[in-house]
Amino acid sequence: MRFQLLFLLSALAAAPSVAAQVSITGIRDLTFGPVIVGIPSSVGPSHPTKSGQFRITAPLSSKVQVRFTLPDALAGPGGAQLPISFGSNDAMAIGSAPGSTPMTFNPKATRNPQFQPSTAYDVFIGGTVTPAGNQQPGSYAATITLTITNF
Amino acid sequence: MRTATVLSALVAAGLTVGAATAEAQTPSASIQATATVLSALSVAAGNNLVFGNVTPGVNKTIAITDGGAGTFTVTKAASSGVTLSFTLPTNLASGTDLLPIGSWSGAWNTSASTAGATAFTPSPAGTNTSVNAATVLTVFVGATVSPPLAQPAGNYAGTVTMSAVYF
Numbered sequence: 001m002r003f004q005l006l007f008l009l010s011a012l013a014a015a016p017s018v019a020a021q022v023s024i025t026g027i028r029d030l031t032f033g034p035v036i037v038g039i040p041s042s043v044g045p046s047h048p049t050k051s052g053q054f055r056i057t058a059p060l061s062s063k064v065q066v067r068f069t070l071p072d073a074l075a076g077p078g079g080a081q082l083p084i085s086f087g088s089n090d091a092m093a094i095g096s097a098p099g100s101t102p103m104t105f106n107p108k109a110t111r112n113p114q115f116q117p118s119t120a121y122d123v124f125i126g127g128t129v130t131p132a133g134n135q136q137p138g139s140y141a142a143t144i145t146l147t148i149t150n151f
Numbered sequence: 152m153r154t155a156t157v158l159s160a161l162v163a164a165g166l167t168v169g170a171a172t173a174e175a176q177t178p179s180a181s182i183q184a185t186a187t188v189l190s191a192l193s194v195a196a197g198n199n200l201v202f203g204n205v206t207p208g209v210n211k212t213i214a215i216t217d218g219g220a221g222t223f224t225v226t227k228a229a230s231s232g233v234t235l236s237f238t239l240p241t242n243l244a245s246g247t248d249l250l251p252i253g254s255w256s257g258a259w260n261t262s263a264s265t266a267g268a269t270a271f272t273p274s275p276a277g278t279n280t281s282v283n284a285a286t287v288l289t290v291f292v293g294a295t296v297s298p299p300l301a302q303p304a305g306n307y308a309g310t311v312t313m314s315a316v317y318f
Contacts, residue, residue, distance in 0.1 A: 024180040032186035034231060034317045041186070052182045074186055082186060129186050137228055140186045147179035 022064060022150045027053040030125055030144060038133040045092035045104065045124040052125040054146045062115040065149040066093075066123065068107045074129065074140035082140040083130045090127055096120035189228035194315050197222030200292055205250075208300040213293045215258045216265045221292035223313045225259075229284050233315045235259065236277035240309035243296065250307040254295040261285035279318055 030052030035041040043050040058064055068091070073081040091107035094100050095118025105111050113121050123146060200221030205211045213219040227233055235257075242249035259280055260268035271278040273292060280288060292311060 022176065022178060024178050026180040026182040029182045030184040032184070034187050034189050034228075036189050036317065037191050052184065054180055054182065071184065074184055076188065082188060084184060127184065131186075131188050135188050137188050137190050140188060142184050143181050144184055145179050145181040147177050150176045150178075 022058040024056045037135045040130045042128040043126045045126040054123045057120045058115045063151045066111040069145040071142035074142040076140035077138035080136035086127045092124045193226045195224045207302040210297045212295040215291040215293045223290040225288040225315045232282035234277040234318045237273040238312040243307035243309040245305035245307045248303045251297045256293040258291045263289045
C-alpha cells in the first residue's frame with residue numbers, strides 16, 4: 001500500500017503543467033495597404049493576405065480564454081491619427097483539426113475556444129479604417145495584442 | 152478504514168498540488184495594423200483624339216506621338232501606382248452611320264511628353280503603371296479608324312473613357 005501511495009503522489013506531482021504548454025504567436029499583420037482620404041477601407045478576417053493572424057497551441061482539452069487588446073486609431077506622421085474600428089464579425093478562429101469550421105466572433109468580446117479535437121487554432125482579425133477627408137497622407141500603424149488566459 | 156482515510160487525504164493533497172501547477176497564465180502576442188493613406192486620385196480629360204479628315208477606303212492611324220493623340224491627366228499620390236482602365240468605342244457615330252475604330256495604342260509618362268513614355272494597350276481590363284514618385288501622370292491614346300469605301304460623309308465622334316484606381 002505504501003508503494004501505491006507513493007506512486008500516486010509522484011504521478012500527480014510529475015503531471016506536466018498545462019499552463020506551460022500553451023503558446024501564442026503573431027503570424028501576420030493586419031494590412032490595409034493603400035487607402036484613400038475620405039474613403040473607409042475594410043479588411044475581413046477571412047482575407048487570405050491582409051487579415052491579421054495569430055496561432056494558439058494548447059494541449060488537448062485545454063480551457064483558455066482569448067482576449068484582444070485593440071487600438072482605436074493608427075498613429076501616423078506628425079502624430080496624425082487614423083481611426084480604426086472592429087465589427088462584431090471581425091474576428092475568426094479555425095482549428096487545426098481536419099474539417100474544422102471557421103467561427104466568427106466579436107473581437108471586442110472574450111472567446112473560449114475548445115481545444116478538442118484541435119490542439120492549435122488560427123485566430124484572424126479584420127477591421128475598418130476611416131480616413132478623414134483631410135487625413136494626412138503617409139504610413140500609419142498600431143499594435144493589436146491577443147492575450148490568452150489559461151485556466 | 153484507516154488506510155482508506157489516509158488514501159483520501161493523500162489524493163486530496165495530491166490534487167491540490169496538481170491544481171497549483173495549472174494556475175492561470177496569460178501569454179500574449181502582438182501584430183501590427185498598418186495602412187498607407189494616399190491623397191485623392193483624380194483623372195482629367197486633356198486633348199481629344201482627333202483624326203481630322205479621313206478618306207473612304209483608307210485607314211487612318213493616330214499614333215500616341217501624333218498631334219492628334221488623345222490625352223488624360225492623372226493626379227495621384229507620390230510613391231504609388233495606378234491601374235488605368237478604358238471604356239473604348241468600337242465605332243464613331245454620325246447619326247446612324249458608324250465609322251469603325253480600333254487598334255488602340257497608349258502610353259503613360261510622368262511628364263507631359265511621349266519621350267520616354269511607357270507604351271501599353273488600352274483595355275477595359277486595366278494596365279498597371281509602375282509605382283513611382285510622380286504626382287501627375289500624362290496618358291496618351293491613339294487608334295485607327297477604318298472607313299469602308301461606302302462610308303457616308305459626315306462628322307463622326309465617340310467617347311473614350313479612362314478611369315484610374317490605386318493598386
